[in-house]
Amino acid sequence: MRSLERHRDVGAYALGVLDETEAFRFEDHLMECPQCAVQVTEFGPTARQMMLYRRATPRAVHPFAGPGPQLLDRLLGEVAARHRAVRRRVLYAVAASVVVALAGPVLAMTMGAGGGDGGEDPVRVTATDEKSGVWAQVTTENETWGSHVELKVKDGAGPRSCRLIAIGVDGSEQTVTSWTVPEHDARPNTVQGAAAWNTDEIDHYELRTAAGEHLVTLPAH
Template sequence: MRSLERHRDAGAYALGVLDEADAFRFEDHLVGCPACVLTLDELELPARQLACYDRATPAAVAPCAVPGAGLLERALREVGRRHAVRRGAWRCALVLAVVLVLGAPAVALMAAAGSGPERISARDARSGVAGTLTARDRAWGTELALTVRDPAPGARVCALVAVGRDGAEHTVTTWRTRAARTVEVPAAAALRPQRTDRYEVRTADGERLLTLRP
């Protein structure tokens, strides 16, 4: 199956409705597709909500059943309690409220935002390299976006390395710079923010060009 069709399988995979063969093929595709990893993260909350609804609803209840008195209030209170620490929780609650009030025989898939991103900026006086790193905590690790300006003439290969609090080093991504140009590098790391001590931009031979410390 083509890659585009694999992208479209993300929703079905999150809901657990793919058959065993298609699920295996999608997981194989997932290894090399950061976009689908991010999509699954965004679908995590609505998939859990739909699963809870399925478990809590008796089979005899019609899909168009009108919610009883107090259901909306209880639903809003529960969503707020569970997700008060996550940005975007009330947006999810609002969509849920609209679905309940309208009583529509439809399923609302709500995109859940993760916790707010952390932004780190620094400039190395020795190398002249400057950069800004945005790090967002995700269930699978850290979503990263790096903007870096390298004043060195010519092109060279650089790497972004995440250094854990235990001293372990994890190469996140690599790229080739262009002479005195700003480069934007999207990336994802398995190491979560609370376990990360710092990020380093290095040359291919290990020279440290910039340190970005949360």
């Protein structure tokens, strides 16, 4: 297949709709095309929303069926919650600006003593595989839709295309992000990704090559 046609397979590959042969061919192309590697990562939010819809839809429901009342209620509830959160952030910002204007030194002393916004701290795990020599660090932060994931990895065995896989507590898997390792470059590489699960729904993470070779395993907590 011509290179231009390979570029057009980015969306289908990211959503997991290519058959095994086509996926294997595209992964060969991915190793030599940084542009497609970036686009595969950018498709993460779309793939995540598709995953959320699939999880909210019973297997017996036709994929093109209209959403039922429960799904609509859930979506409307999430939208309303996000709107409330935005309004709260605006009100907090206005209140904070007033306090700073009236009592800047007092606020500075308070923040220095207690600090923080009260949010949940990110979860960070690190591991090195003795066999592959790959070092990885995963930092996960819960969101309303799942979790945001930052991966730092050192892998001097490139060039090769790799994936970060989240394994759920139920044994199912999600591809969090993918990237291409440069040739013989062991410097740290940082990529961003996302999962449709919160941290407590993930059992562990695995780094694998596009061909399925295991590189390193990291606990989720």
